[in-house]
Amino acid sequence: MSGFDTQAGVPLGDENDPRELPVFAQEIDLNAEQRSEPGAVVPGDGDYVLHADDLVAGYFPGVDILNGCSLTAKTGELIGIIGPNGAGKSTLLKAMFGLVRVHSGRVTLRGRDITNLRADALVKEGVGFVPQNNNVFPSLTIEENLQVGCYQNPKLFDQQFDQVVSIFPTIADRRKQRAGSLSGGERQMVAMGRALMMNPSVLLLDEPSAGLSPALQDEVFVNVKGINTAGVTVVIVEQNAARCLQIVDRGYVLDQGKNAYTGTGDQLARDPKVIELYLGTLAKA
Numbered sequence: 001m002s003g004f005d006t007q008a009g010v011p012l013g014d015e016n017d018p019r020e021l022p023v024f025a026q027e028i029d030l031n032a033e034q035r036s037e038p039g040a041v042v043p044g045d046g047d048y049v050l051h052a053d054d055l056v057a058g059y060f061p062g063v064d065i066l067n068g069c070s071l072t073a074k075t076g077e078l079i080g081i082i083g084p085n086g087a088g089k090s091t092l093l094k095a096m097f098g099l100v101r102v103h104s105g106r107v108t109l110r111g112r113d114i115t116n117l118r119a120d121a122l123v124k125e126g127v128g129f130v131p132q133n134n135n136v137f138p139s140l141t142i143e144e145n146l147q148v149g150c151y152q153n154p155k156l157f158d159q160q161f162d163q164v165v166s167i168f169p170t171i172a173d174r175r176k177q178r179a180g181s182l183s184g185g186e187r188q189m190v191a192m193g194r195a196l197m198m199n200p201s202v203l204l205l206d207e208p209s210a211g212l213s214p215a216l217q218d219e220v221f222v223n224v225k226g227i228n229t230a231g232v233t234v235v236i237v238e239q240n241a242a243r244c245l246q247i248v249d250r251g252y253v254l255d256q257g258k259n260a261y262t263g264t265g266d267q268l269a270r271d272p273k274v275i276e277l278y279l280g281t282l283a284k285a
């Protein structure tokens, strides 16, 4: 199947986009000690579940999309990333998930270097990723989508299925239905459910509310908050910036591949510059 990382059990997003070929990098070795190599302990990063430090990254050699992006997430935090189209939000998530080559800078997971590690290794280490588009396998049933999600550890299925159903109750009744026949909102539930099947400690979500009606968008935000409250650290990219800032602990505004503003959700939502430049009319709603 195109657009499918068989090892990671993750649909890779824009499968019709020929540019979207993932750059798989290195094997993981999280047991390695004190090397500036995969798995090395990075002093000072022990506090963070995830730390992207000054990332320069892009799809082609010599063409960098991220030009010094940084982000931290501590255990249990809900972190938002907002910014205009083309700012590099998706690229940042993909760079942290091993799908876009990091040319300089570093990514750590629980204090260890994971820069340019492969997506399947990161899934194994507890990172979940929901791409922006084409994030379910349409020809598979809901249940099969969830099975793919725990492909690396099928024994987790029963336990995680129960957890996913407790968050998305409608999934239980529809488990034999093909994902391709679902509405946009239902697909997002399956996509998030799939990413939860490996019981991740960090979940990266790329615009889960895009393309949904306002009511369904709201449901997505409530669900994301619920997943976070259940103990999963979440990094969410959102086009509905104003709503996103209401639910996050902290947020990052990205512009042209760089951090533009950062603060608590509240601080950003009230910052006149952020309102003027990035929230527009949404902020006044």
Ligand SMILES: Nc1ncnc2c1ncn2[C@@H]1O[C@H](COP(=O)(O)OP(=O)(O)O)[C@@H](O)[C@H]1O
Residues within 6 Å of the ligand: 017, 019, 020, 021, 059, 065, 083, 084, 085, 086, 087, 088, 089, 090, 091, 092
């Ligand atoms: N697969 C790709 N190959 C090459 N360039 C890409 C690819 N995806 C995105 N880009 C470019 O990277 C830049 C940032 O895109 P993206 O990270 O998708 O922005 P955002 O998610 O903030 O809208 C854009 O200029 C876009 O054209």
Ligand SMILES: [Mg+2]
Residues within 6 Å of the ligand: 089, 090, 091, 132
């Ligand atoms: Mg995007």
